[in-house]
Amino acid sequence: MSTLVIFRHGQSVWNLENKFTGWVDVELSAKGVEEARAAGHKLKGFKFDQGFTSGLIRAQKTLILALEASGQPTLDVIRDPALNERMYGDLQGLNKAETAQKFGEEQVKIWRRSFDIAPPNGESLKDTAERVIPYFEKEIAPLLKEGKNIVIAAHGNSLRALIMHLEKMTPAQILEFEIGTAVPRVYELDEKLNIKKVNNL
Numbered sequence: 799m800s801t802l803v804i805f806r807h808g809q810s811v812w813n814l815e816n817k818f819t820g821w822v823d824v825e826l827s828a829k830g831v832e833e834a835r836a837a838g839h840k841l842k843g844f845k846f847d848q849g850f851t852s853g854l855i856r857a858q859k860t861l862i863l864a865l866e867a868s869g870q871p872t873l874d875v876i877r878d879p880a881l882n883e884r885m886y887g888d889l890q891g892l893n894k895a896e897t898a899q900k901f902g903e904e905q906v907k908i909w910r911r912s913f914d915i916a917p918p919n920g921e922s923l924k925d926t927a928e929r930v931i932p933y934f935e936k937e938i939a940p941l942l943k944e945g946k947n948i949v950i951a952a953h954g955n956s957l958r959a960l961i962m963h964l965e966k967m968t969p970a971q972i973l974e975f976e977i978g979t980a981v982p983r984v985y986e987l988d989e990k991l992n993i994k995k996v997n998n999l
Contacts, residue, residue, distance in 0.1 A: 799994070801947040802938075802985040803844065804961075806954050806977050807860040808833035813979070816894045820886030820920065823855050833980035834860040838867025840982055840999040846873055847946040850938060852953060853879035860980060861951035873949075880933035883953035887920025913969035923973070927959035934960060943989055964993065 808830030812819040826834065841864060849865065851857045858877060865873050889897055889909070898906045909917040916922040941948055952960075954977045962972040964985065986995040 800942045800945050800987050803982050804950045805982045807856040808980040810856045818886040818889040820890040822890050826856050834863035835867045837980040838864035841868040846949045849873050849875035850950045851877050852881040857951045880929050881952045881956050884926040884955035885921040888918040911973050926955050930956050930959040931963050
């Protein structure tokens with residue numbers, strides 16, 4: 799048996815400003831820092847063998863703060879852009895309300911809530927899954943199969959891709975699945991990575 803804990807980064811400054819962030823490397827907001835620490839307090843008592851996060855500072859800082867609060871500040875953490883947020887292309891840096899005015903609400907909804915339609919010069923959720931899942935299978939799954947306990951701090955859409963894979967969801971199901979900031983989701987897995995138990999803390 800192994801434990802996998804995943805959570806989205808705390809609120810970023812662009813989340814606060816309602817902007818599409820994607821691969822732009824923005825900091826956590828003051829609220830995001832507190833959310834990260836709160837996530838860590840919920841993880842007291844867990845013993846992790848390895849941490850993973852994306853190439854973006856908001857996820858990295860969330861994991862650092864959470865591990866400090868949980869009592870494991872020296873855990874080894876691997877950073878990899880394979881776990882980055884979905885790349886939003888031409889929408890990055892735009893306010894979401896302004897984007898709806900510019901392109902039309904229906905078009906923006908299609909970009910945000912379809913599985914395989916990407917915004918201009920960006921990625922769809924399908925594209926995101928095509929880098930997240932192979933990385934998980936190659937780098938993380940073998941550790942879990944050995945019985946290691948793993949923690950991942952990443953992003954709304956990279957985690958959607960992973961949850962879809964782990965929980966065998968359809969594209970329609972995962973698009974409606976909301977992922978709050980800094981809410982740990984805990985999986986108890988057998989050696990074949992079948993889910994024995996899953997719950998949010």
